[in-house]
Amino acid sequence: MQIDRTTTPELPVGDARWNAILTRDRSMDGRFVYGTLSTGIFCRPSCSSRPTRPESVVFHETAEAAREGGFRACLRCYPDQPET
Numbered sequence: 001m002q003i004d005r006t007t008t009p010e011l012p013v014g015d016a017r018w019n020a021i022l023t024r025d026r027s028m029d030g031r032f033v034y035g036t037l038s039t040g041i042f043c044r045p046s047c048s049s050r051p052t053r054p055e056s057v058v059f060h061e062t063a064e065a066a067r068e069g070g071f072r073a074c075l076r077c078y079p080d081q082p083e084t
């Protein structure tokens with residue numbers, strides 16, 4: 001018997017964007033946003049909200065794309081506002 005691992009979703013661990021979230025890298029703000037499937041909210045990489053689990057994160061290049069994907073802007077980091 002072999003365990004079938006082919007159904008395991010590929011995690012973004014090791015992805016530069018996921019690392020930016022973990023380190024709250026402000027230099028990545030404006031480069032992408034990430035949506036959390038469990039909450040339906042999207043954030044900037046530097047958002048102070050606790051990083052979610054990688055398997056529930058979806059990356060979007062822009063806030064517009066995230067909104068079109070059905071996500072709402074986070075009320076902490078205002079990912080749909082221009083850079084300050």
Ligand SMILES: [Zn+2]
Pocket residue numbers: 042043044047048049074075076077078
């Ligand atoms: Zn946020």
